[in-house]
Amino acid sequence: MQRFLNNPDDIVDETVAGFVRAHRDLVRLSPDNARVVVSQSAPQQGRVGIVTGGGSGHEPAFIGYTGRNLVDAVAVGELFSSPTAKSFHDAICAVDGGAGVAVLYGNYAGDNMNVKMARKMAKKDGIDVDTVVANDDVCSAPLAEREKRRGVAGEIFMWKIGGAKAASGASLPEVIGAAQKAIDNCRSIGVGLGPCTLPQVGHPNFEIEPGKMELGIGHHGEPGMRVEDLRTANEVADEMVKIVLDDHDLPDGTEVAVLVSGLGATPVNELYVLYDRIEQQIEARGLKVYRPFVGNYFTSLEMVGATLTVMALDDELKALLDHDAASPGLTT
Amino acid sequence: MQRFLNNPDDIVDETVAGFVRAHRDLVRLSPDNARVVVSQSAPQQGRVGIVTGGGSGHEPAFIGYTGRNLVDAVAVGELFSSPTAKSFHDAICAVDGGAGVAVLYGNYAGDNMNVKMARKMAKKDGIDVDTVVANDDVCSAPLAEREKRRGVAGEIFMWKIGGAKAASGASLPEVIGAAQKAIDNCRSIGVGLGPCTLPQVGHPNFEIEPGKMELGIGHHGEPGMRVEDLRTANEVADEMVKIVLDDHDLPDGTEVAVLVSGLGATPVNELYVLYDRIEQQIEARGLKVYRPFVGNYFTSLEMVGATLTVMALDDELKALLDHDAASPGLTT
Known part of the structure; x- marks a missing residue:
């Protein structure tokens, strides 16, 4: 450790x-x-x-x-x-x-x-x-x-x-x-590529084998919907968008806020690689990205992986999202 | 990978x-x-x-x-x-x-x-x-x-x-x-606890054994000043402050900006654990922390570790540090 x-x-x-x-x-x-x-x-x-x-x-x-x-x-x-x-x-x-x-x-x-x-x-x-x-x-x-x-x-x-x-x-x-x-108006999904360790325990309380990924993993390693072979970043991004938007049946033209967060140990550049594809896929489904957020916003110690959150917006939510705010994690 | x-x-x-x-x-x-x-x-x-x-x-x-x-x-x-x-x-x-x-x-x-x-x-x-x-x-x-x-x-x-x-x-x-x-006016030091892998290479181009740390490691895994047993967070923080401030001979009462950055895969909470001790040690040496920065500001893929930077300030530097700015990585 x-x-x-x-x-x-x-x-x-x-x-x-x-x-x-x-x-x-x-x-x-x-x-x-x-x-x-x-x-x-x-x-x-x-x-x-x-x-x-x-x-x-x-x-x-x-x-x-x-x-x-x-x-x-x-x-x-x-x-x-x-x-x-x-x-x-x-x-x-x-x-x-x-x-x-x-x-x-x-x-x-x-x-x-x-x-x-x-x-x-x-x-x-x-x-x-x-x-x-x-x-x-x-x-x-x-x-x-x-x-x-x-x-x-x-x-x-x-x-x-x-x-x-x-x-x-x-x-x-x-x-x-x-x-x-x-x-x-929010839907999220997590994908885990590697576990994390609670210091008091000293070993991971769940496993993700090399070459595998866990789709739908929770923020504490709760089991996801399925474990499968790790695919390319684009394929993972496509799957994340599909699962979220199939659940989130939004009218054509809906504006959305999108948040891609690392889970702790995934390099920041990989979050941008994912986001590049995610935005294209969201727009291909007829939605419009009003405001993106990409970074380590909500982590799980040193878990390897990322989450995607999509929030459907209306005029009230857009104004509130853009309202002046300041915090260590988020500033507008 | x-x-x-x-x-x-x-x-x-x-x-x-x-x-x-x-x-x-x-x-x-x-x-x-x-x-x-x-x-x-x-x-x-x-x-x-x-x-x-x-x-x-x-x-x-x-x-x-x-x-x-x-x-x-x-x-x-x-x-x-x-x-x-x-x-x-x-x-x-x-x-x-x-x-x-x-x-x-x-x-x-x-x-x-x-x-x-x-x-x-x-x-x-x-x-x-x-x-x-x-x-x-x-x-x-x-x-x-x-x-x-x-x-x-x-x-x-x-x-x-x-x-x-x-x-x-x-x-x-x-x-x-x-x-x-x-x-x-800046001095920095890095401490590495785990290596990173260039995707095109597929394996780490340097090693840090479990239970060891590399004091003074560079941002690409360049060798540090010494490899030694990994010690407690407080002992590591003390050593980082000592090395930086022994090099950076500052008059009593000097105000400083302090930046603690994760190297990629270190959980954010550990950066705060380090910072808590670092500020105490800096102030124990007669300096005054004018403005701290803690987070993943300058990483090296998924390297495990952290860096400390101390910048001595004068009135001009304080005003410029606080001047309005906005970027994805830093906002004032």
Whole structure:
């Protein structure tokens, strides 16, 4: 295991400490909870607060999207594990400006449970909380059971849209409505070429054999829809676009935002090789790429692979996507 | 070799094509040369043009620093190989606004030769060209022979400072002076934990054994100052700071910009673990971190490892560092 590591038990605390040092212009640590990162611009009186949270190891997600007009506070979990209910609750309290708080998070059992508990705790404090649960991973359940799908990189669009809506002075139901529309309009797929290792475990908890790829892999190595021989970049791009757009039946001429993210150890240039083909394939299906994002936006430690997310846009989503925002992971 | 790849001979063209698609708001391809990326805001009449160039495989460097008030054009080489003299020349011509062109590049034999030729070609065109050669890698030669040192991630600061100076309306000698001061004030070190593979070769062209690290490794796997047992993240951070600051004898209280970059396959969270310690060590030596940068700024395909760059600042450099700029790799 070739990595920069002290005691594996300290990795999350050290990550958060280094992150807050590195981005102190935008973020700070909650004085009450070392597992809660708060935007320097939160809370704001009368504005809906935006909270998310999730396991560590996906950097820049989740902490990297804390900033101006984006996420106001993030509850930080152990590597690949949900934050505690207390951390979600502390994050909610840290950004409450009297107009309610939107918790926009991914569909994982631990997160669901802990957000539910945090919401109850916040209710006792008199804070109005509502939630949107991201479920954009097309390979994790059939479309008819979309509520079972996991949340992946589409969460970034959900946060961007929700944060922009809150910044516009919208009410909690309006913010929830916009974030829900964003994630409803998202579909994602991951392709894994190599596994990752949790430092406390010391060996990969799943395998991808040389010469193979796993189509539809989850952000923690959850099994995909199938393992098959690794094909050329263009063939992989074609397959990713096909799976996403077959699931996402969009009218001709629809404008879309496209996000291609590396999973951690894939060289950046390969993401551009994939994107070159992906955009051509999306446009060949009659859609129009309004805005592309290519980079390491949502990783899984040193997993080798990439994800594709497509969000269908309307005028409201376009304006919110382009609304001024600043965070370590995303700036407009 | 688990990667997204078509024909290895096409990887650079496909990377550039995907890059230009993904960042079309900021960059475009030269109509005359598919290996020259040009800022959407260049050329500007009466403003000094900023050109760089280098081998591919270091993304976001070099192309990713093309944009507004930063690099105006980049000559793109094959993986880990210099761009041609023609590409450097075409890049110079693409950004000439009548006030001369500053070519700010790294100290490698091929780049030196090709920039020299391009400069001669531009002279015949009546374009005034001057150069700064980055040599910030402390482990590649003794300080007494600094002109032999290689250029590494300090180039990013050199481009930022040079681009900002040009944006301020400075003359060519003034832009060269500021960029030269930036790189003179930079020291960098790399630590390698794992090698990378050129797709056309198919196997790593150097090795780092499990349990070992190479201190002072170059951006293409050039041998470092020593191979030793991999130590804890804090011990590695301490050693990086010590080597850089022993070389960089700075007065107490000096303000510095600090850049920690991953080399490609190191998880982002580990960069923050390193940074947390690095900042503490820098401040323990009586310096003050004015502005940190942590992320994958200058990579080497999927090499495992990280680099540290420290730039000493004065009032001019601080103002130029903070000057408005936008590029895929860096935004202020």
